[in-house]
Amino acid sequence: MTKQKLVIIGAGMASGRVIEHLVETAPEAYDITLFNAEPRGNYNRIMLSPVLSGEKTYEEIVTHNGAFYAEHNVTCRFGERVVKIDRDLKVVEGENGHVPYDKLIFGTGSDPFMIPLPGHDLDGVIAYRDLEDTERMMALGPDNTCVVIGGGLLGLEAAAGMAARGVDVTVVHIMGHLMERQLDEAAGYLLKKSLEGKGIKIKLQANSKEILGEDGKVKALLLDDGTELPCDLLVMAVGIRPSVALAKEAGLAVGRGIHVDDQMMTSDENVFAVGECVEHDGALFGLVAPLYDQAKVLAQTLLGESAAFTPKVLSTKLKVTGCDLFSAGDFADGEGREDIVFRDPSRGVYKRLVIEGEKLIGAVMYGDTADGNWFFDKIKSGESIEEMRETLIFGPAYQGGATVDPLSAVAALPRDAEICGCNGICKGTIVDAIAGGATDLGAVRTTTKASGSCGTCTGLVEQLLQVTLGDTFQMPTAQPVCGCTDLSHEDVRRLIKSQELKSQPAVWQELGWTTPNGCHVCRPAVNFYLLADWPLEYQDDPQSRFVNERKHANIQKDGTFSVVPRMWGGITNPNELRAIADAADKYNVPTVKVTGGQRIDLLGVKSEDLPHIWADLNKAGLVSGHAYSKGLRTVKTCVGTDHCRFGTQDSTGLGIKLEKILWGSWTPHKVKLGVSGCPRNCAEATCKDIGVICVDSGYQIGIAGAAGMDVKETELLCQVPTEDECIDVIVAVTQAYRENAKYLDRIYKWVGKVGLDWVKETVVEDIENRRALVERFELSQSVYRKDPWAEHAREKAPSYAPLADLTPLAAE
Amino acid sequence: MNWIDIGHIEDVPVRGARLLKTPVGCIAVFRTAEAEVFAASNTCPHKHGPLVEGIVHGQKVTCPLHNWVFDLNTGEAQGADDGRIDTYPVRLDGDRILIDGNAVGQRSAA
Numbered sequence: 001m002t003k004q005k006l007v008i009i010g011a012g013m014a015s016g017r018v019i020e021h022l023v024e025t026a027p028e029a030y031d032i033t034l035f036n037a038e039p040r041g042n043y044n045r046i047m048l049s050p051v052l053s054g055e056k057t058y059e060e061i062v063t064h065n066g067a068f069y070a071e072h073n074v075t076c077r078f079g080e081r082v083v084k085i086d087r088d089l090k091v092v093e094g095e096n097g098h099v100p101y102d103k104l105i106f107g108t109g110s111d112p113f114m115i116p117l118p119g120h121d122l123d124g125v126i127a128y129r130d131l132e133d134t135e136r137m138m139a140l141g142p143d144n145t146c147v148v149i150g151g152g153l154l155g156l157e158a159a160a161g162m163a164a165r166g167v168d169v170t171v172v173h174i175m176g177h178l179m180e181r182q183l184d185e186a187a188g189y190l191l192k193k194s195l196e197g198k199g200i201k202i203k204l205q206a207n208s209k210e211i212l213g214e215d216g217k218v219k220a221l222l223l224d225d226g227t228e229l230p231c232d233l234l235v236m237a238v239g240i241r242p243s244v245a246l247a248k249e250a251g252l253a254v255g256r257g258i259h260v261d262d263q264m265m266t267s268d269e270n271v272f273a274v275g276e277c278v279e280h281d282g283a284l285f286g287l288v289a290p291l292y293d294q295a296k297v298l299a300q301t302l303l304g305e306s307a308a309f310t311p312k313v314l315s316t317k318l319k320v321t322g323c324d325l326f327s328a329g330d331f332a333d334g335e336g337r338e339d340i341v342f343r344d345p346s347r348g349v350y351k352r353l354v355i356e357g358e359k360l361i362g363a364v365m366y367g368d369t370a371d372g373n374w375f376f377d378k379i380k381s382g383e384s385i386e387e388m389r390e391t392l393i394f395g396p397a398y399q400g401g402a403t404v405d406p407l408s409a410v411a412a413l414p415r416d417a418e419i420c421g422c423n424g425i426c427k428g429t430i431v432d433a434i435a436g437g438a439t440d441l442g443a444v445r446t447t448t449k450a451s452g453s454c455g456t457c458t459g460l461v462e463q464l465l466q467v468t469l470g471d472t473f474q475m476p477t478a479q480p481v482c483g484c485t486d487l488s489h490e491d492v493r494r495l496i497k498s499q500e501l502k503s504q505p506a507v508w509q510e511l512g513w514t515t516p517n518g519c520h521v522c523r524p525a526v527n528f529y530l531l532a533d534w535p536l537e538y539q540d541d542p543q544s545r546f547v548n549e550r551k552h553a554n555i556q557k558d559g560t561f562s563v564v565p566r567m568w569g570g571i572t573n574p575n576e577l578r579a580i581a582d583a584a585d586k587y588n589v590p591t592v593k594v595t596g597g598q599r600i601d602l603l604g605v606k607s608e609d610l611p612h613i614w615a616d617l618n619k620a621g622l623v624s625g626h627a628y629s630k631g632l633r634t635v636k637t638c639v640g641t642d643h644c645r646f647g648t649q650d651s652t653g654l655g656i657k658l659e660k661i662l663w664g665s666w667t668p669h670k671v672k673l674g675v676s677g678c679p680r681n682c683a684e685a686t687c688k689d690i691g692v693i694c695v696d697s698g699y700q701i702g703i704a705g706a707a708g709m710d711v712k713e714t715e716l717l718c719q720v721p722t723e724d725e726c727i728d729v730i731v732a733v734t735q736a737y738r739e740n741a742k743y744l745d746r747i748y749k750w751v752g753k754v755g756l757d758w759v760k761e762t763v764v765e766d767i768e769n770r771r772a773l774v775e776r777f778e779l780s781q782s783v784y785r786k787d788p789w790a791e792h793a794r795e796k797a798p799s800y801a802p803l804a805d806l807t808p809l810a811a812e
Numbered sequence: 813m814n815w816i817d818i819g820h821i822e823d824v825p826v827r828g829a830r831l832l833k834t835p836v837g838c839i840a841v842f843r844t845a846e847a848e849v850f851a852a853s854n855t856c857p858h859k860h861g862p863l864v865e866g867i868v869h870g871q872k873v874t875c876p877l878h879n880w881v882f883d884l885n886t887g888e889a890q891g892a893d894d895g896r897i898d899t900y901p902v903r904l905d906g907d908r909i910l911i912d913g914n915a916v917g918q919r920s921a922a
């Protein structure tokens with residue numbers, strides 16, 4: 001039998017396997033010619049990352065060397081690109097000459113996708129695909145900086161490899177967490193933390209705008225928020241596109257990849273394709289496991305055996321030392337699913353299993369991936385896990401044991417974590433006191449002062465007693481936030497501060513949440529705590545807000561909304577009133593009502609009209625009244641010295657000033673103020689959260705009033721002589737409330753817990769502290785003192801309309 | 813099935829929803845994770861609260877009016893509450909969201 005001529009384009013990981021199968025099973029069947037654009041033969045591309053980090057050398061990752069090709073008579077045309085194919089004559093044209101074929105294989109792999117940013121063609125902008133790219137990165141040293149665009153598998157391996165060489169690396173990623181295709185947020189958070197531990201800087205939700213250069217060489221990356229990241233090298237690792245140009249030109253059927261059937265045959269019976277260049281049944285490939293299956297099927301097909309390629313479930317690992325992650329299976333689509341979550345904050349472990357019916361269909365884990373393959377087997381086999389459902393997450397070793405320890409978040413705290421904010425007492429001091437014989441709350445209080453002031457850290461001190469003393473201490477049961485955690489609101493607040501948790505995934509992981517991403521009870525609370533404590537670092541999450549705060553309007557029972565513009569201190573003018581009247585006409589507002597808060601409510605506005613009515617109101621200078629917010633609502637005033645014969649101070653003016661300072665700020669619950677010009681109290685200031693009664697000698701500031709479900713008179717906080725001091729005290733008390741109260745406690749409930757005396761001490765007597773509170777409030781307001789209506793009307797209007805309308809047109 | 817393209821995945825915020833108007837009524841299209849979508853009736857069986865405005869958590873949504881919680885896989889109300897919302901076949905093709913036109917009363921384009 002004469003040998004058939006087999007030509008292979010591309011010496012990649014897939015074609016390498018095809019050659020192996022062929023020469024092993026039927027060495028006499030084919031005369032093989034192997035083209036490769038890279039000036040070398042087959043090597044293990046995935047091991048470029050260990051080469052980059054210095055854990056391996058290039059020689060160690062070569063899979064087929066000169067001796068192999070010689071032994072099996074493979075004609076090598078390395079460093080030569082195939083430029084054309086003539087399927088009628090059955091000839092391929094390389095850069096150095098023609099070769100005829102009987103059978104032809106495309107193994108051309110993928111081309112890295114380069115975002116066409118201005119400057120993408122500068123010297124020093126590279127992809128991460130081959131040895132040349134790897135060598136460019138290896139040439140960098142400790143004096144160099146590098147920016148990597150892309151926080152997926154490739155980008156992170158590139159970043160870690162360079163960081164291992166001492167390069168100053170920043171990863172810029174467009175999504176909210178790393179490796180979002182393979183990991184969920186919690187695992188992405190842990191990964192980010194470990195990479196940051198290796199000195200890699202990571203910027204999430206960062207949009208690249210332009211690559212800046214100098215003399216044709218890359219100099220920096222410019223983000224669209226104006227940040228400039230200087231770099232000597234810029235690596236783009238944002239994705240790959242199957243390399244199909246040659247196949248397309250040859251007239252083969254090509255979609256996103258080269259179309260192949262289950263036998264790896266293209267639309268031409270003598271031409272085959274394998275690896276990342278193919279599209280099979282609509283799917284593309286980017287990991288080697290399925291490519292190896294394809295290679296086997298192709299070899300069998302070429303030898304006349306019947307074989308068919310079927311895609312299998314995939315698993316992912318990241319080849320970065322110290323970042324133990326594993327993900328497998330399917331997180332998208334599917335009916336009837338359930339999550340099982342396990343977190344061990346002290347060991348930095350996160351595991352999540354996705355179950356559908358009786359089967360395990362997906363797994364993500366971080367920190368402890370020892371059981372990864374056991375889960376992966378369960379996913380692949382599709383066996384019923386019904387019997388072991390309860391203990392499945394603990395893996396094979398624990399079948400029948402182990403439970404999650406509700407105290408692990410506190411156990412995991414470092415000794416220097418601050419437990420008592422009032423007195424600055426750390427965990428170590430408390431644990432030492434307990435060891436020294438302070439075995440109940442009272443004793444800890446007297447020896448350390450912890451939990452002796454405002455008392456909000458009591459729950460944590462009790463948990464420390466339990467952790468240190470074990471069963472000899474009987475824990476009182478505190479009310480947990482919700483079913484997602486055993487911690488109380490107060491515990492969560494303190495731990496966010498002492499552990500410097502700055503994102504929701506950080507809270508879920510470090511505090512051992514039992515659900516993947518919280519629920520409608522805890523998410524709004526945690527979102528508030530984070531934005532109150534880290535105004536600059538944390539970005540408010542609209543998806544963790546009740547609809548009213550997400551859409552900046554109050555939802556009504558029929559799904560329409562109400563719109564309440566601000567009337568500073570209850571003062572308005574003909575222009576504003578005209579704009580309100582016009583808007584009411586234009587948007588067919590069914591009800592216009594004067595509210596109990598001295599302003600006007602437009603009730604019954606449709607969702608899609610909101611951005612437009614706001615834009616119209618904005619034009620007359622009217623802004624959001626936050627009638628929907630856990631934030632400052634109104635400052636009710638009376639006419640005061642301007643008009644009233646009894647007025648002692650400018651109550652209207654002070655009310656307006658206060659409203660202009662406080663508006664936009666988020667608080668644990670709503671905050672309402674009143675300023676009355678004299679003790680006759682026409683502004684009802686004595687039943688507000690904060691109320692001012694003006695008197696001849698100054699301003700009486702009362703707090704903790706209520707007139708809703710409870711009715712309660714304010715308590716006198718202090719009397720101050722000047723308007724400025726009055727404003728300072730009010731701002732400081734608002735900030736103390738923002739920093740310390742439980743979500744959904746009005747001021748009167750909070751003061752009931754911490755005591756009026758504590759508030760007096762921290763806000764009135766401690767002038768230094770008062771000033772610090774005011775400063776922190778101002779810092780937060782530098783972010784939040786703005787009109788959300790204007791912002792939404794400008795940037796988010798389309799999101800208020802339906803996604804699509806499939807109802808038939810009237811004409812149809 | 814008759815898959816109809818209704819939008820790009822980024823049009824729906826993660827843990828959020830958008831409204832879809834159809835011949836069978838308003839449907840809420842939920843995005844529960846980077847690449848996970850569900851579709852269900854927008855109307856809460858309790859007092860007709862618009863579920864598209866609810867808080868999305870795990871594979872569930874909480875009604876904005878009185879906090880009933882629904883499983884998006886089955887449409888069943890959770891816990892003590894008794895009720896169900898219709899669910900509709902929806903899937904992702906790359907970045908596009910597709911819904912089954914037959915199920916939402918849309919005649920096939922052919």
Ligand code: SRM
Pocket residue numbers: 554555556562564593594595596597598599601627633634670672706707708709710746
């Ligand atoms: C519009 C208004 C009634 C009116 O027509 O006057 C109003 C309307 C609502 N109030 Fe109120 N309250 C209004 C003044 C008041 C007042 C009087 C005041 O502010 O001087 C009170 C008593 C004072 C107080 O807050 O302590 C008041 C005590 C409440 C409460 C009970 C709060 C409490 O802690 O006890 C709620 C329920 C809640 O917030 O949880 C509430 C909740 C509501 C909500 C937001 C119910 C809801 O969650 O959907 C109502 C929205 C209706 C809508 O669809 O727009 N509203 N509400 C008033 C708007 C004032 C404004 O301009 O912003």
Ligand SMILES: Cc1cc2nc3c(=O)[nH]c(=O)nc-3n(C[C@H](O)[C@H](O)[C@H](O)COP(=O)(O)OP(=O)(O)OC[C@H]3O[C@@H](n4cnc5c(N)ncnc54)[C@H](O)[C@@H]3O)c2cc1C
Pocket residue numbers: 009010011012013014015035036037038045046047048049080081082083107108109110128129130154157243246274275276277285286287288289291317319
């Ligand atoms: C740094 C890195 C790390 C990776 N890590 C992993 C991992 O951990 N796990 C995993 O599963 N996958 C990993 N991958 C992906 C994996 O390497 C690819 O899936 C695999 O290499 C694809 O094999 P292939 O044979 O289809 O293409 P390739 O291996 O890319 O080979 C294609 C070859 O064809 C050549 N070629 C193209 N056009 C022509 C032409 N016209 N003429 C001649 N030659 C041509 C190219 O030069 C190239 O050498 C990684 C990839 C990289 C770059």
Ligand code: SF4
Pocket residue numbers: none
């Ligand atoms: S009192 Fe307030 S909450 Fe109650 S019905 Fe009237 S507006 Fe609504």
Ligand code: FES
Pocket residue numbers: 856857858859860861875876877878879880
């Ligand atoms: S209308 Fe949905 S819970 Fe009441």
